[in-house]
Amino acid sequence: MEALLAIEVLNLHKSFGENLAVQGVSFEVGQGEIFSLLGPNGAGKTTTISMLSCLLRPDQGDARIMGHSIRSDGTGVKSALGVVPQDIALYEDLTARENLSFWGKMYGLRGAALKKRVDEVLDVIGLRERANERVGKYSGGMKRRVNIGVALLHKPKVIYMDEPTVGIDPQSRRNILDSVVALKEQGMTVLYTTHYMEEAQELSNQVGIMDHGKMIACGTHEELVKLVGGQTRIDLTLSVDPLKVLEAWQGIEGVEHASVEDGQICLLVADSNLVLPRLFEAATRQSARITSVDIREPNLEAVFLHLTGRALRD
Amino acid sequence: MKAFDIAFKDMTRSFRSFFAVVFMFVVPLMVTGMFYLMFGNIAQNGGFDLPRTAVVIANLDEGGPEFQVNPKNIPGGREARTMGDLVVSILESEDLADLVEVSFAADAKSARAAVDTQQAQVALIIPPDFSEQFADIEEGQAVIEFYQDPTLTIGPAVMRSILDRFMDGMGGVKIAVNVFLEDADLEDYAQTGILVEQYLDDSLAQSEDAEAELLEVRAPASAPQSQDESKQNLLLTIIGPIMGGMMVFYAFYTGASTAQSILKEEEERTLPRLFTTPTPQATILTGKLLSVFLTVLVQVTVLLIAARLFFGIQWGGLASVVLAAAGIVLSASSFGIFVNSFMKDTKQSGVLFGGVLTVTGMMGMIKIFAMNSPIAKQMGDTISLLVPQGWAIRGLMQSMQGEPVGVVLVTTLAALAWSAAFFAIGVWRFNRRYV
Ligand SMILES: Nc1ncnc2c1ncn2[C@@H]1O[C@H](COP(=O)(O)OP(=O)(O)O)[C@@H](O)[C@H]1O
Numbered sequence: 001m002e003a004l005l006a007i008e009v010l011n012l013h014k015s016f017g018e019n020l021a022v023q024g025v026s027f028e029v030g031q032g033e034i035f036s037l038l039g040p041n042g043a044g045k046t047t048t049i050s051m052l053s054c055l056l057r058p059d060q061g062d063a064r065i066m067g068h069s070i071r072s073d074g075t076g077v078k079s080a081l082g083v084v085p086q087d088i089a090l091y092e093d094l095t096a097r098e099n100l101s102f103w104g105k106m107y108g109l110r111g112a113a114l115k116k117r118v119d120e121v122l123d124v125i126g127l128r129e130r131a132n133e134r135v136g137k138y139s140g141g142m143k144r145r146v147n148i149g150v151a152l153l154h155k156p157k158v159i160y161m162d163e164p165t166v167g168i169d170p171q172s173r174r175n176i177l178d179s180v181v182a183l184k185e186q187g188m189t190v191l192y193t194t195h196y197m198e199e200a201q202e203l204s205n206q207v208g209i210m211d212h213g214k215m216i217a218c219g220t221h222e223e224l225v226k227l228v229g230g231q232t233r234i235d236l237t238l239s240v241d242p243l244k245v246l247e248a249w250q251g252i253e254g255v256e257h258a259s260v261e262d263g264q265i266c267l268l269v270a271d272s273n274l275v276l277p278r279l280f281e282a283a284t285r286q287s288a289r290i291t292s293v294d295i296r297e298p299n300l301e302a303v304f305l306h307l308t309g310r311a312l313r314d
Numbered sequence: 315m316k317a318f319d320i321a322f323k324d325m326t327r328s329f330r331s332f333f334a335v336v337f338m339f340v341v342p343l344m345v346t347g348m349f350y351l352m353f354g355n356i357a358q359n360g361g362f363d364l365p366r367t368a369v370v371i372a373n374l375d376e377g378g379p380e381f382q383v384n385p386k387n388i389p390g391g392r393e394a395r396t397m398g399d400l401v402v403s404i405l406e407s408e409d410l411a412d413l414v415e416v417s418f419a420a421d422a423k424s425a426r427a428a429v430d431t432q433q434a435q436v437a438l439i440i441p442p443d444f445s446e447q448f449a450d451i452e453e454g455q456a457v458i459e460f461y462q463d464p465t466l467t468i469g470p471a472v473m474r475s476i477l478d479r480f481m482d483g484m485g486g487v488k489i490a491v492n493v494f495l496e497d498a499d500l501e502d503y504a505q506t507g508i509l510v511e512q513y514l515d516d517s518l519a520q521s522e523d524a525e526a527e528l529l530e531v532r533a534p535a536s537a538p539q540s541q542d543e544s545k546q547n548l549l550l551t552i553i554g555p556i557m558g559g560m561m562v563f564y565a566f567y568t569g570a571s572t573a574q575s576i577l578k579e580e581e582e583r584t585l586p587r588l589f590t591t592p593t594p595q596a597t598i599l600t601g602k603l604l605s606v607f608l609t610v611l612v613q614v615t616v617l618l619i620a621a622r623l624f625f626g627i628q629w630g631g632l633a634s635v636v637l638a639a640a641g642i643v644l645s646a647s648s649f650g651i652f653v654n655s656f657m658k659d660t661k662q663s664g665v666l667f668g669g670v671l672t673v674t675g676m677m678g679m680i681k682i683f684a685m686n687s688p689i690a691k692q693m694g695d696t697i698s699l700l701v702p703q704g705w706a707i708r709g710l711m712q713s714m715q716g717e718p719v720g721v722v723l724v725t726t727l728a729a730l731a732w733s734a735a736f737f738a739i740g741v742w743r744f745n746r747r748y749v
């Protein structure tokens with residue numbers, strides 16, 4: 001028997017008047033996986049998440065969250081789900097503890113169980129010590145952490161995080177990324193949206209790249225970089241005229257392409273670990289010194305560029 | 315249960331907000347307190363204690379041929395041979411003793427000098443032909459010269475008010491009070507006028523036909539009231555309605571600003587987040603409505619009790635007060651929900667508070683500020699009943715005036731009908747907005 005999918009999205013459509021915000025998005029996320037939706041601002045990530053959390057009704061298509069249809073079983077979906085909205089949605093005039101208690105009640109927790117869970121979550125987000133301060137007095141990063149904490153209270157099977165690291169300091173960002181991994185390790189399924197390709201790359205089992213309301217590519221990191229050929233790019237600077245070694249390097253096994261750009265030699269190679277020692281050997285034979293090496297493994301940025309002709313952060 | 319959680323959370327937020335608390339409790343009590351201090355320190359001496367005005371009178375009236383007054387008719391019982399004497403005896407009467415301290419000057423010059431040297435606040439100069447002019451119904455122009463210390467406002471205002479009252483009472487004769495100093499503060503005068511008229515109503519028990527009372531032979535005015543009675547009378551007629559009006563006005567304010575939390579939560583993004591929890595939309599809306607209702611309930615209860623403790627206002631029998639309070643709470647909260655359901659966002663709150671609430675609130679309170687003029691009062695009655703505030707106030711006034719519970723109940727039912735309509739429309743509009 002096939003394992004139950006945590007999230008199963010089938011051909012979702014949503015438009016706002018003329019604006020076709022989401023046009024036929026489909027993807028699947030297995031239980032305990034992290035799936036990232038990567039795309040620039042306006043790509044349709046939030047709209048997709050809103051439909052998947054029953055805040056917006058799709059014009060067309062359906063989705064199942066832990067087997068509950070977003071069209072016919074909203075309560076089932078919402079019970080299985082923790083949502084971390086893109087904008088911080090907290091009561092600033094209440095303390096962190098009061099916020100967590102209130103939201104816990106909205107998820108059906110009560111009494112001693114609620115109190116215990118609030119303490120646990122305060123520990124997870126590292127704010128136990130300052131739990132009785134009003135959220136309005138917190139820094140942006142601390143608010144983000146409470147914003148996430150709210151979604152963890154009822155120990156949901158699936159959690160959505162919509163750009164949880166926007167506009168915060170590197171330390172809080174690190175903290176949040178670590179906690180996402182920790183959640184996955186506890187068996188939670190995470191649907192994560194971001195426009196930072198490093199985050200998608202670091203966290204995810206699978207990445208869906210969105211642009212203009214469409215899912216333009218979807219797969220594991222390896223599968224995606226294969227779309228750009230899977231080659232690593234190496235840029236080298238030499239103590240001598242690059243043309244002197246260019247020919248020798250072109251002949252080395254594993255070098256698929258070599259050219260000179262701006263006084264540097266640019267190589268595309270299949271595996272940099274194999275090729276690099278050979279480059280140094282050849283250079284020594286030509287009495288040339290390599291003064292700098294820059295290795296760029298293929299990344300999602302390159303994939304996005306390859307697919308859309310635009311940089312991700314335009 | 316979740317609805318109560320939402321309501322409780324909202325109330326915690328409201329009562330934590332400095333401005334909300336100030337507008338809910340402090341402002342209405344303070345405004346009433348100001349009137350209370352202005353109109354007398356009742357709690358201490360049980361009397362109606364305006365500062366006494368020192369008046370110096372130069373009565374030069376030589377009398378007129380046709381003038382006759384029955385001394386019994388004059389408060390204080392002094393005999394008056396001339397019209398000037400009549401004015402003097404009225405000012406000297408026991409009933410005005412709390413307000414006016416009378417002294418006399420031999421001529422106009424020394425009377426004015428008394429004011430100039432600040433021995434008196436007001437000089438009244440009654441000219442030699444006063445009675446004569448008064449008696450000349452066709453052409454007469456009876457004039458009293460009114461000379462005041464320009465730096466003072468309240469004392470002269472009290473005096474003018476008393477004079478106007480009597481002069482008006484002698485309607486049909488062309489009489490003018492001649493004010494020599496232009497800079498008398500007219501606004502103060504108007505306010506004090508209301509007060510003094512009230513006082514005279516109580517102490518002289520005047521009939522509406524003042525002319526008849528003054529100039530015809532009639533039974534003496536009723537005996538002066540006991541201090542307790544007049545204290546209660548003042549509370550009933552002035553401070554009570556003002557506090558009631560303030561309470562209703564600010565209850566509606568609270569209703570509107572609390573109901574605004576629905577829009578505010580939409581902007582804070584917490585409302586959409588609530589919709590992502592397994593909480594039915596109906597529960598969420600119920601919670602929000604409940605919070606509006608409970609917040610106004612707390613406010614009105616606190617104000618009723620505080621006004622009783624601070625100002626000694628008797629709101630009426632328990633059943634009547636409960637009914638009247640229910641009318642206020644229901645109409646204020648449902649009106650808040652109703653008005654907010656028409657607003658796009660909280661940026662429009664200027665329109666809400668500055669416009670809708672102020673205008674309807676004023677309309678509702680016309681009755682209270684028009685309480686001394688029978689015609690204005692009747693008009694005010696009608697106008698105020700065009701807005702829910704008017705009905706809310708009406709119930710409270712009826713309770714205060716000791717009307718039977720049945721009468722208050724009818725008013726409360728009317729307020730309830732308003733509330734039901736507002737509530738239904740508001741809920742319908744909010745539901746449509748979010749489903
Ligand atoms: N409530 C809305 N009304 C109208 N247009 C909207 C609304 N929400 C989103 N959009 C539009 O839909 C498109 C996708 O937006 P969104 O899903 O927020 O993108 P992302 O989250 O990827 O940045 C954008 O063009 C945006 O302007």
Ligand SMILES: [Mg+2]
Pocket residue numbers: 045046047086162163
């Ligand atoms: Mg977004």
